[in-house]
Amino acid sequence: MYKLYSMQRSGNSYKVRLALALLGAPYQAIEVDILRGESRTPEFLAKNPSGQVPLLEIAEGRYLAESNAILWYLAVGTSLAPESRMDRAEALQWMFFEQHALEPNIGAAYFWLSLVRGGRELQTHALEDWMERGYAALQVMENHLKTHEFFAAGQLTVADIALYGYTHVADQCDFDLAAFPSIGSWLRRVEQMPGFVSMDWCPDLEVTPSASIAADA
Ligand SMILES: N[C@@H](CCC(=O)N[C@@H](CS)C(=O)NCC(=O)O)C(=O)O
Incomplete structure (x- = not known):
């Protein structure tokens, strides 16, 4: 079974949880509170030198980081991964767009x-830059x-x-989606x-929005 190191309210982690749910793949979720430094401990850095979630343990001691790389790993051989060369390249095009235009601003x-x-x-x-670039994306x-x-x-891919x-x-x-x-x-x-599944869902428990993290929590 996969082991997923993730944080409930992290959008990058949610992408992987959503893919696992859509694929019906069982996994064990391990909550990592990045605001408490849990992704920067020596133990976690040994698993992922970037010190970030999500991180998927595919087999004992075999780790994969970067949400979009994990999505591809999970999707190969399923309908979530397009088959033709051009469709695959277009899926990648949008995933690179997500990482350079959307995630750094709206994320x-x-x-x-x-x-x-x-x-x-x-x-x-x-904030002003994030709003301007986020709206452009x-x-x-x-x-x-x-x-x-x-x-x-x-x-759906x-x-x-x-x-x-x-x-x-x-x-x-702060983004108003009414114009989109x-x-x-x-x-x-x-x-x-x-x-x-929604962002608040996880395999073991439902988390309410009020349980979201806070810097001084
Ligand atoms: N490009 C990475 C970004 C991952 C990322 O930014 N993770 C954040 C949570 S959403 C994190 O773990 N931050 C903790 C830190 O950098 O210390 C991905 O798509 O997985």
Whole structure:
């Protein structure tokens, strides 16, 4: 069975939990509280020198980091991984976009505004940039989704899972999604997929939003 080192309210970790749920793959979840430094201990760094979650233990002592790499590992041989060369490349195109245009802006805003108590005051200097670049990324997605149901291969793939992770929490960190109706419809399409689980779901327990982390918790 896989062992997943993850944090409940981390969008990158949620991407992997969502893929595992959609695939019906059993796993053991290990909660790592990054705000308490649990991903920077010598023990964790020995598993992942980047000191970050998610981290998947595939076999005893065999670890895979980077959410999108983990998504690909899990998806190969399933309908979540497109088969044709071009469809695969397009899925990757959107996953690189997710890591350089969406996650560093909406992911950062979500972390500081929604999870860290006092984060807005700590990050006032960065917020304007995150909002501007985050909205630009949302516009690119909206333009694509005006004429496509999903991001690649005409079906739900790892690209949708990667992009869903932080897009679905954008409205929790100052982004107004009202101007992006095609994104709204796509979010609902993903949520209707058999096996879909929310960010608060985990294999062992339901976590309420009020249990979210805070810097001074
Ligand atoms: N590119 C990585 C980013 C992972 C990442 O930023 N993880 C955050 C949580 S969402 C983390 O573990 N931060 C703790 C730290 O950097 O100390 C991925 O997609 O997995």
